[in-house]
Amino acid sequence: MKKTVLLLCVSLLAVSALQAQSLEERFKKHLYTLASDEFAGREPGTRGDTLAANYIRDFLAGLDGVQLLANNGFQEFSYQAYRELNAAQCALKVGKRTLTYGKDYLPALTSATGTFQGEVVNVGEGKEDDYIGKDVKGKFVLVQLTPRSYTDGSEQRARERMALKAGAAGILMTGQPLSNLPARWPTGSIAIFKVTPQVAKTLTGKSVEGSVAVNMLTEHTFNIVAKIAAPKANNPQGDVMILGAHYDHMGVGEYEGKTKIYYGADDNASGTVGVMELARAISQRRAFLKKDVIIILFGAEERGLKGSKHYAANPVEPLDKVKVMVNIDMMGRMDAKGLTIRGIGSAYEGVDLFASLPNNDKLDLIWEFRGTGPTDYTPFYQKGIPAFSFGTRHHVDYHTPGDRADRINYEGMVMTYHYIENLINRLAFEPLNLTYRKTE
Numbered sequence: 231m232k233k234t235v236l237l238l239c240v241s242l243l244a245v246s247a248l249q250a251q252s253l254e255e256r257f258k259k260h261l262y263t264l265a266s267d268e269f270a271g272r273e274p275g276t277r278g279d280t281l282a283a284n285y286i287r288d289f290l291a292g293l294d295g296v297q298l299l300a301n302n303g304f305q306e307f308s309y310q311a312y313r314e315l316n317a318a319q320c321a322l323k324v325g326k327r328t329l330t331y332g333k334d335y336l337p338a339l340t341s342a343t344g345t346f347q348g349e350v351v352n353v354g355e356g357k358e359d360d361y362i363g364k365d366v367k368g369k370f371v372l373v374q375l376t377p378r379s380y381t382d383g384s385e386q387r388a389r390e391r392m393a394l395k396a397g398a399a400g401i402l403m404t405g406q407p408l409s410n411l412p413a414r415w416p417t418g419s420i421a422i423f424k425v426t427p428q429v430a431k432t433l434t435g436k437s438v439e440g441s442v443a444v445n446m447l448t449e450h451t452f453n454i455v456a457k458i459a460a461p462k463a464n465n466p467q468g469d470v471m472i473l474g475a476h477y478d479h480m481g482v483g484e485y486e487g488k489t490k491i492y493y494g495a496d497d498n499a500s501g502t503v504g505v506m507e508l509a510r511a512i513s514q515r516r517a518f519l520k521k522d523v524i525i526i527l528f529g530a531e532e533r534g535l536k537g538s539k540h541y542a543a544n545p546v547e548p549l550d551k552v553k554v555m556v557n558i559d560m561m562g563r564m565d566a567k568g569l570t571i572r573g574i575g576s577a578y579e580g581v582d583l584f585a586s587l588p589n590n591d592k593l594d595l596i597w598e599f600r601g602t603g604p605t606d607y608t609p610f611y612q613k614g615i616p617a618f619s620f621g622t623r624h625h626v627d628y629h630t631p632g633d634r635a636d637r638i639n640y641e642g643m644v645m646t647y648h649y650i651e652n653l654i655n656r657l658a659f660e661p662l663n664l665t666y667r668k669t670e
C-alpha cells in the first residue's frame with residue numbers, strides 16, 4: 231500500500247515535471263534528436279531525411295488545432311541533384327595510348343562535359359605565379375597537388391579556377407587519390423582529370439585527348455506542411471501567414487579525409503525546432519488568430535532552396551491569400567546577442583514594424599533590407615509577398631561536422647524565439663496587413 235502511494239506520488243511528479251518542461255528543455259529534446267547520429271545529417275533523399283520529416287510531421291500532428299495539409303503533411307517533390315560520372319563515355323588518351331578509367335585517371339565531377347584536346351604544359355603547383363611566362367591558352371596544364379591521402383576539395387577548386395582563368399582547355403591533377411567529392415555543377419568550360427603520379431611523369435610535351443560525360447542524379451524529398459486556422463469570424467478574408475524553416479542538412483561526407491556526419495544542429499535543426507515550438511504556442515492561442523498560419527518545414531534547402539521554390543511554384547493553398555512569410559534559418563549560435571533580420575525592405579511598413587517591436591532581451595539587431603538572400607524567404611518575396619528571415623551569425627562550425635547539438639546556445643535560442651513570437655503577435659494575432667515593396 232505504502233509502496234503504491236509512493237509510486238503514485240512519483241508518477242504525479244513526473245507528469246508535472248513534463249508539463250513544466252521549459253522552452254529550453256523542449257528545444258534540447260528536439261534538437262538532440264534532429265541532430266543525432268541516427269538522423270545522420272538529414273541529407274535530402276536519405277533515411278535520416280525521412281526520419282526527420284516524420285519526427286516533425288508527428289509533432290505537428292500531435293498539437294491540438296493543427297491540420298496536416300498536402301499528403302498527410304508531406305508535399306513530395308524531386309529534382310536533379312548531384313552529378314555522377316558516366317564511366318562508359320569517359321576517356322583519356324596520351325598520344326595514341328589509351329588510359330584506363332579509375333586506374334590511370336578519373337574525370338573530376340567538376341569537369342565540363344564533351345571532348346577536349348591539347349598539348350600538356352607543366353605548371354608545377356598551378357598557383358598564379360606558376361603561370362608567369364607560360365602560354366597555356368587552349369592547352370592542358372599539369373598540376374601537382376599537395377600530396378595527401380584524401381581529396382582536398384578547396385585546394386583542387388583553387389587550382390581549377392586558376393587554370394580556367396588562364397584560358398587552359400583542360401587541367402590534369404596529380405598527387406591526391408583518384409576520387410571525387412560530390413558536385414552539382416562544373417567549375418566552368420574546362421576539362422578536369424586526375425591522374426596517377428606514374429601517368430603524370432609521361433605527360434609533359436605530349437598531346438592528350440579526353441572525353442567527360444555525366445548523368446544527373448534525381449533526389450526525392452518532402453516539404454512538411456500544416457495549418458492552424460483562425461476562427462472564421464476573425465478572418466473572413468482567409469488571410470494567411472506562412473511560418474517556415476528548412477529542416478534538411480548536408481548528411482554524411484568527407485571532411486579532412488574522414489567520413490563524418492554533418493549534424494546541422496544550428497543549420498537548421500535550430501530553426502526547425504523554433505518553428506515547431508512556435509507552432510505549439512500559436513495553436514494554443516488559435517482562438518485569437520486573425521490570420522490562418524501555414525507551417526512549412528522545407529526540404530532540400532542545401533541543394534539550392536529546392537523545397538521553398540517548389541512550394542512557391544506549387545502552393546498547397548492559394549498564394550494570393552498569403553500576406554506575409556516569416557522564415558528562420560539558424561537561431562542556434564547567438565553570439566554577443568546578435569540577430570540578423572533579412573527582408574525588412576520587402577514591405578512599406580517594414581521599418582515601422584521592426585522599430586516598434588519589443589526587444590526585451592536587448593538583442594543586437596542587424597537589419598537587412600533586400601528581399602532576396604541565400605535562404606527560403608526568397609521564393610516568396612519573388613512571388614510578391616513581404617518576407618522576413620531571421621538568423622544568428624555564421625560561426626567556425628558552419629557547414630562542418632562541428633555544427634553539433636552540444637555547441638548550441640540554448641539561451642540565445644530562447645531569446646530569438648521570444649523576439650519572433652512578438653513579431654508573430656503583430657502579424658497573425660492583429661489584423662495588420664503589410665504592403666509588398668520591391669527591394670531591388
Ligand SMILES: [Zn+2]
Nearest residue numbers: 497498559560
Ligand atoms: Zn540553412
